[in-house]
Amino acid sequence: MAKRQARFTPQEVTGDQRLLDHSPELWRDGFGDVARGLLASAVRCFAANGFHATTTRDICSAVGLSPAALYVHFPSKELVLYAIARTGHESALAEVRAAAAEPAADAAARVRAVMARFTAWHARHHVAARVCQYELTGLTPQHYDEIRELRHRTTEVFRDVVRRGVADGSFPATDVDRVVRSMLSLGIDLVRWYRLDGADSPEQIGAFYADLALRMLTAGAPSEGRPGGG
């Protein structure tokens, strides 16, 4: 019978405070006013129900337009997702590159800056980031490859700052790829549960995760026995 039953109605999506668009600046450039509104609506819908469970009606009705209006601003639903994914990933990449370029006293400070800003970015933009991280199966293969390339560049920034710290003796020898994957996992997975009205601000959770990253890099492998405290 029915083909789709999205878990959240358009009304629920529109009314959910946790799905508010906290990322208007992401769509600042290259989009008109209406297109920006459609992107913001699409982000909320995709984050709540997923790309394939969201209809063009859902996206448009939230901004008071008919489904046909979408096609004046975007050639297809897939290109709405692509616009979100590309803009988001470019923004995250710019963030970690800026962090890596900050003046830093040493390798630990560089890792701290990159991890803190990567994490804070995902926390601040957690609704858009959820789409960027978990809805990529909605992209065409070509667009997916483009996003993969942006993700690869972000990973490389992490690898560089960690490798530098290992090379100059700031950190003990370690499996750089495995630790970098762990750092990325921490920053990414928080978009599944983070809420802006929770206990931690994006900067606080960023600082905490930067601490964790340094603990992962600097502590020796704990023994099977008593590793720590009192």
Next chain:
Amino acid sequence: MAKRQARFTPQEVTGDQRLLDHSPELWRDGFGDVARGLLASAVRCFAANGFHATTTRDICSAVGLSPAALYVHFPSKELVLYAIARTGHESALAEVRAAAAEPAADAAARVRAVMARFTAWHARHHVAARVCQYELTGLTPQHYDEIRELRHRTTEVFRDVVRRGVADGSFPATDVDRVVRSMLSLGIDLVRWYRLDGADSPEQIGAFYADLALRMLTAGAPSEGRPGGG
């Protein structure tokens, strides 16, 4: 025009070695042979393209059945997803409970066991786990709530072993909820990238992540200056 364009064709899904069903024992109980085959096929399809982009035809054609045959074994497509999600989450919960019940010398050994087995479970069952983690928006609200409850119980096992270690002085005082979330994030997020034909076996990645968990718990908060090595 077309409603859906899944990124991977049924042939590609069937032929992808990385999506092989490494979890036949998950569907051991309570399902007939054909139902087990359908579950295994659905896991691959959902993992590759997502629940909503997968059709009943996709699921059935991979096991040589017509779309109508699915409804002899499951009342709806949603209940196929629910069967996968519930079975997977129950298995993961049993795993961490067994780990917490192992004889252990101290709190560190208990944390190590829980984290290692939780991680190894997700690595071994990474295809099914991807569905369990990222396709829950396809569930009805009632079924989603049931899965949430299972996830909550799993989280509680982690909280218990960490709290115990803080209480008996094995670990310095810390924000238990934040650290537990981080541990879960590491174990969960690996299903996005882990492959069984990669460098690490499930047990190896489990041991490595157990080390990371203990480092997160036992190291003092690194200062802004020189935190570590040479």
Next chain:
DNA sequence: GTCTATAAAAGGATAGAC
């Protein structure tokens, strides 16, 4: 640029034969 109306296609689920 937005609307109404609709084309074109596909999906979930069922009926009924075997």
Next chain:
DNA sequence: GTCTATCCTTTTATAGAC
């Protein structure tokens, strides 16, 4: 228990008026 055929609904996208 499986198949063929198909119903009914939904969906993406377009046509053409305003």
